[in-house]
Amino acid sequence: MSLCEDMLVASNSGYAWVTACSHVFCDQHGSGELSCSPAICALDIVHTELSPSEKYKAMVLAGLRQEIVHQEHLYQENNFIRAEGHLKQMEKIYTQQIQSKDVELTSTKGEVTSMKKVLEEYKKKFSDISEKLKERNLQYQKLQGLYDSLRLRNIPIANHEGITTLSFLWLVHLFEIGAMEIFSSDNFFVGSPIAPEPSNSLLSFASPSGELEQQQVSSRAFKVKRI
Numbered sequence: 179m180s181l182c183e184d185m186l187v188a189s190n191s192g193y194a195w196v197t198a199c200s201h202v203f204c205d206q207h208g209s210g211e212l213s214c215s216p217a218i219c220a221l222d223i224v225h226t227e228l229s230p231s232e233k234y235k236a237m238v239l240a241g242l243r244q245e246i247v248h249q250e251h252l253y254q255e256n257n258f259i260r261a262e263g264h265l266k267q268m269e270k271i272y273t274q275q276i277q278s279k280d281v282e283l284t285s286t287k288g289e290v291t292s293m294k295k296v297l298e299e300y301k302k303k304f305s306d307i308s309e310k311l312k313e314r315n316l317q318y319q320k321l322q323g324l325y326d327s328l329r330l331r332n333i334p335i336a337n338h339e340g341i342t343t344l345s346f347l348w349l350v351h352l353f354e355i356g357a358m359e360i361f362s363s364d365n366f367f368v369g370s371p372i373a374p375e376p377s378n379s380l381l382s383f384a385s386p387s388g389e390l391e392q393q394q395v396s397s398r399a400f401k402v403k404r405i
Contacts, residue, residue: 198222
């Protein structure tokens, strides 16, 4: 019976076999019972519809007793109440779900709005930083151009100063060589080691002032070499 009940629930034909002893079989087992049992009369097992129409129900109930009709009415009313309660329960569940989804949607919209504000702030900061970067690049280019022009301008000046200083040093060197030759010739012919006066002698270059001038010249030459 349990197998037939499962098959009746899963059946798509909508028909079943009902016996006089209130047993219900599916199409397959009902046909087997009818063919295998010769003692069963044709009216002891009936092929009926599982879900008859309301017209058929009304026609069948019209010939039955009042208690059976009332029982059917109570059964239908109970089914209606159960269906209505299930419907209300589902409506409540769906209402709660809709409310929760509305709350989530509202919070999501708020987050999207706040993120849009943050995005606008970042865009503004990015534009400001880009403008500052452009200004800095322009300043850097101007300073680089000024530096290059000054460097190119100072190169010939440094070369000219170096040539002038070298010429002066060469003249001083030649003058010193000439003075030393004169001094050596005078000492050769004059045997006495009498020191001449500072005002009339060519040895004034050995004086402290002369040494200071030589140091200044040497420092200038060192600066020229560094340049």
